[in-house]
Amino acid sequence: METTQAVQSLGALAQETRLGIFRLLVQAGPEGMAAGQIGEKLDLPPATLSFHLAGLTRAGLAQSRQEGRFVIYSADFQAMIALVGFLSENCCGGRDCAPAVS
Numbered sequence: 001m002e003t004t005q006a007v008q009s010l011g012a013l014a015q016e017t018r019l020g021i022f023r024l025l026v027q028a029g030p031e032g033m034a035a036g037q038i039g040e041k042l043d044l045p046p047a048t049l050s051f052h053l054a055g056l057t058r059a060g061l062a063q064s065r066q067e068g069r070f071v072i073y074s075a076d077f078q079a080m081i082a083l084v085g086f087l088s089e090n091c092c093g094g095r096d097c098a099p100a101v102s
Contacts, residue, residue, distance in 0.1 A: 001086040012059035018052045025075040032074030
């Protein structure tokens with residue numbers, strides 16, 4: 001992942017509503033969730049929801065697909081894994097920094 005993409009992704013997640021939407025999409029798994037369901041679960045009006053879903057989509061963290069009359073949103077798990085990898089790429093100077101399990 002390039003630094004520019006990481007900044008864009010982190011910027012999208014640096015807002016409470018978008019972070020909440022993204023976490024909900026991650027919980028929903030690859031199947032995703034209809035936009036209306038997201039709005040209901042997070043008590044968001046349609047215009048607000050659309051604004052934030054568009055931000056996550058532009059940042060590459062969410063994707064949408066049409067299923068009949070519903071728009072289904074899902075987290076882009078490859079992008080999420082790439083972002084985590086970018087953030088931890090040089091963790092602990094390349095040494096294993098996971099805590100020892102007793």
